Amino acid sequence: MGSAVKPALDVPRIDKGLDDIYVKETSICYVDGQRGRLLYRGFDIQDLAQHSTFEETIFILIHGRLPTRQEFAHARSILAEARAITPDVVRLLRCMPSDAPPIDVLRTAVSYISNFDSERDDPTRAANMRKAQRLIAKVPTIIAAHHRIRNGKRIVPPDPSLGGAEDFLRMVTGRKPDPLSARIMDVALILHADHSMNASAFAAIVSASTLADLYSAIVAAIATLKGPLHGGANEAALRTMLAIAKPEAAEQYVLDTLRNRGRIFGFGHRVYRTYDPRALILREYARQLSELRGQEDLFRISEIMQETTVRELKAKQIYPNVDFYSGLVYHLLGLPMDLFTPVFAVSRVSGWTAHVIEYWDDNRLVRPLDYYVGPTDAAYVPLEERP
Numbered sequence: 001m002g003s004a005v006k007p008a009l010d011v012p013r014i015d016k017g018l019d020d021i022y023v024k025e026t027s028i029c030y031v032d033g034q035r036g037r038l039l040y041r042g043f044d045i046q047d048l049a050q051h052s053t054f055e056e057t058i059f060i061l062i063h064g065r066l067p068t069r070q071e072f073a074h075a076r077s078i079l080a081e082a083r084a085i086t087p088d089v090v091r092l093l094r095c096m097p098s099d100a101p102p103i104d105v106l107r108t109a110v111s112y113i114s115n116f117d118s119e120r121d122d123p124t125r126a127a128n129m130r131k132a133q134r135l136i137a138k139v140p141t142i143i144a145a146h147h148r149i150r151n152g153k154r155i156v157p158p159d160p161s162l163g164g165a166e167d168f169l170r171m172v173t174g175r176k177p178d179p180l181s182a183r184i185m186d187v188a189l190i191l192h193a194d195h196s197m198n199a200s201a202f203a204a205i206v207s208a209s210t211l212a213d214l215y216s217a218i219v220a221a222i223a224t225l226k227g228p229l230h231g232g233a234n235e236a237a238l239r240t241m242l243a244i245a246k247p248e249a250a251e252q253y254v255l256d257t258l259r260n261r262g263r264i265f266g267f268g269h270r271v272y273r274t275y276d277p278r279a280l281i282l283r284e285y286a287r288q289l290s291e292l293r294g295q296e297d298l299f300r301i302s303e304i305m306q307e308t309t310v311r312e313l314k315a316k317q318i319y320p321n322v323d324f325y326s327g328l329v330y331h332l333l334g335l336p337m338d339l340f341t342p343v344f345a346v347s348r349v350s351g352w353t354a355h356v357i358e359y360w361d362d363n364r365l366v367r368p369l370d371y372y373v374g375p376t377d378a379a380y381v382p383l384e385e386r387p
C-alpha cells in the first residue's frame with residue numbers, strides 16, 4: 001500500500017456540512033432564528049397561516065408576489081385540473097412492493113412522470129413555471145393513490161372543485177374531511193412550503209446547476225428529504241408521545257432522558273434560538289383537533305413535555321420545533337406515520353421548484369472541492385499475481 005499524502009502546510013479549511021456557507025442570494029424565504037420569524041417573499045408566515053391558502057402560497061413562492069383575484073382563480077384552477085394522474089402512473093404504483101416506503105414510491109413516480117411531460121426539456125422560465133405547477137399538483141395524488149392501493153382500497157380520483165389540502169385528505173382517507181381538518185391540513189402545507197437553504201433544497205440546486213431538468217432536481221430533493229435527519233423527526237416525536245401514553249408520565253420521561261444525555265425529538269434547531277413560529281401555530285391546531293377527536297391526553301402529554309423541556313433547557317435555548325407538533329397534527333388528522341415525510345414533500349415541492357427557478361436565473365455549476373488525504377504511490381499488482 002502506498003503512503004498517505006503528507007498534509008501540506010496550507011491545509012484548507014474544510015466546511016463539512018457547509019455550515020455557515022452562503023450558496024446564493026435569494027428573495028424566497030427568510031428565517032430569523034433570533035426573533036422566531038419566518039417570511040416567504042417578505043410575507044410573515046403568521047399572516048399566511050391566518051389568511052392565505054396553500055394555493056396562494058404556491059403562487060407567492062413561485063411568482064414572488066401576491067396574485068390578483070383573477071390570477072389567483074386562474075392558478076387555482078390550473079393546479080386543480082393538473083391533479084389527475086394517468087393510468088400509466090396508476091399501473092406503476094400497482095407494481096410497487098406492498099411494503100415499499102411511500103417516500104420511495106413518490107421518488108420513483110416523480111421520475112417516471114417526467115417521461116410523459118412534453119415540456120420536460122424545455123429550459124425556458126415559462127415552461128419551468130408550468131412544470132412546477134404540474135409537479136405540485138400531482139405529488140399529493142400520487143401519494144394518496146399509492147396509499148389506497150397498498151391498503152387494497154379503491155383509488156379516489158381528485159375532485160377539482162375542492163381545495164388541494166381538502167382533496168388530499170379525501171383522496172387518502174376516502175372521506176371528505178370536516179372543515180376544521182381541511183383548514184388545518186391547508187395551514188400545515190403553508191407552514192412547510194419552504195425553509196430556506198436546507199439539505200433537500202440544496203440537493204435540488206446541485207442537480208439543477210448541471211442544467212438537468214426540473215423533474216430531476218425534484219427527484220434529488222425527494223431522495224434527500226427521506227433521511228431521518230431531515231424529514232423524519234416528526235415521526236420520532238409522535239412515537240415518543242404515544243410511548244409515554246399517560247400525562248402523569250411525561251415530566252419524568254423528559255427528566256430521565258435529559259439526565260441520560262438523550263435528545264427529546266422535536267426540540268432544538270440549528271437556526272431558531274426561540275420558539276419556531278410554525279410550532280406555535282400547529283400547537284394551537286393540535287389542541288383543537290385533540291378536543292375534536294377526544295384525544296386530550298395526547299395533547300396534554302405534549303404540553304407537559306414542552307413545559308418540562310423548555311424549563312430544563314432554557315440555558316441552551318432549546319425550544320419546540322415544527323416537528324414536535326406536525327406529527328401530532330397529522331396523527332390526529334388520521335394520517336399514518338409513514339406518510340408524514342411524503343406529506344412534507346406535498347408542501348415542500350413548492351419551495352424546491354421556486355429555488356430551482358430562481359437559481360436558473362443566474363446559474364452556476366455547483367462544483368466544490370475535496371481535500372485529498374489518500375495515498376499517492378499505490379503500486380498496482382495485476383489480478384493474476386494477487387493471492
Ligand SMILES: CC(C)(COP(=O)(O)OP(=O)(O)OC[C@H]1O[C@@H](n2cnc3c(N)ncnc32)[C@H](O)[C@@H]1OP(=O)(O)O)[C@@H](O)C(=O)NCCC(=O)NCCS
Nearest residue numbers: 233262263264265266267268269270271316318321322323
Ligand atoms: C435539531 C438539532 C440537530 C440541532 O442541533 P444543533 O444546533 O447542532 O445543536 P447541538 O446538537 O449542538 O445542541 C446544543 C446543546 O443542546 C442540547 N440539545 C439540543 N437539542 C436537544 C434536544 N432535542 N434534546 C435534548 N438536548 C438537546 C445538546 O445536547 C447540546 O448540549 P451540550 O452543549 O451540553 O452538548 C438538535 O436540536 C436535535 O437533535 N434535535 C432533536 C431532533 C429534531 O427535533 N430534529 C428536527 C429539527 S427541525
